Amino acid sequence: MIIQKRLRKQNKRASTSWQRKQQHLLDVKVRAKNASARRTRGVLLLVAGFILVASVLAGVVFGAKRALNALFFANADYALKTIDVTSDGNLTREVILRAADVSEGENIFAINLTKVREGLAAIPQVEDSRIQRILPNKLTISIQERRPVAWVVPPDANLASFNFENAFLADERGILLKTKSLPAEYLGLPLIVGIDTSNCQAGQPLEQDEEKTALDLIRASREILQGRFQIQTIDVSKRYCMIVTDKQKASVTFSTDGIEAQLHRLGIVLNYCESNSRELQTVNLMAQRNVPVTFMQPNQATTADDPVAGATPPATQKTPDSTAKAGSTEQATTAPNNTAPATATRSHENKQKREHPRLKPFHERRASVSPSAAVGAGGRHSEPRVRRALPVEATQLNG
DSSP: OOOOOOOOOOOOOSSOHHHHHHHHHHHHHHHHHHHHHHHHHHHHHHHHHHHHHHHHHHHHHHHHHHHHIIIIITOGGGBOOEEEEEESSSOOHHHHHHHHTOOTTSBTTSOOHHHHHHHHHTSTTEEEEEEEEETTTEEEEEEEEOOOOEEEOOTTOOSTTOOGGGSEEEOTTOBEEOOSSOOHHHHTSOEEESOOOTTOOTTOBOOSHHHHHHHHHHHHHHHHTTTSSOEEEEEOTTSSEEEEEETTOOEEEEESSOHHHHHHHHHHHHHHHHHHTOOEEEEETTOSSSOOEEEOOHHHHHHHHOSSTTOOOOGGGOOHHHHHHHHHHHHHHHOTTOOHHHHHHHHHHHHHHHHOSSSSOGGGSOSOOOHHHHHHTTTSOSSOOOOOOOOHHHHHHHO
């Protein structure tokens, strides 16, 4: 018996392909509109939140400002009543307050300390400043002024009648200063000569190397020689060297290089002068060996110290030669027409020198005859001037 199988009917779609396409298009349009609406709502919510936060912050700031004004900036308890100004120099209180731009009655919290410092720094004399608030109503201003160490003198200045109005003061850093008053401590400062000051201004630094070298010499001289060599003028016009004159009228030539080494050599010369009671006249420190040195004659040193001409030298400088020449000077002063005693004395001196040329110690030898003694004794020079050299020990120390 043959069983015949029936074919199973396949499922059929209830809609056609065209209908299905139309359904998909409608679904996409609906989803796009919903997404756009959601995005719009999110943006509106974000803007609203930002506006709310900004409003809250503005309110907080406004409220805090009102509170600060009520508690501090507009509070009469913090009105400035005392301004304490101290300075270690010659600046007056009025000048400092004018530069700081502060006055009594201002609120202590409204003062900008940075601007106050900038205003004080504009004064050339001010090197450093310190401003401090002391609650509730006090302000302290402390000023550290620059310390001048020298005068910068114009080239055409007359040093005999020095006018400080045409010169500048300079501190150790080379900052130029101007002063309306002339304190006593400024009168003894060294003079730096040979600098063109036509373009110089107060508050500006010195630019040339010679000027800086002169300031280094002043600083190093205080540290190394410690007041034994008091500088009066420094001439830098030659550029390659400095000619320094001290208050004893001694002339010292310095090179622009190796200032400290030259000061040490000068210290050796000064030690020799002190140990032998001599007065330094000239020294050239540019030479590293065999330094050329000349000393003042005893009669010249005595005349510089004592206004009475022809007075007897001090006991530390008396030698047989100096005693004899002093006697000849006195005779020439009391009896100018009688030249026999002076001639006899001069012959006696020459005889003593010929008989004992090597028996006298070094410090008792005369370098030369003073011009007053030679001319007074018959109008003729008794003996030529002799340049004195350094002793052996000083020459060895010099190199």
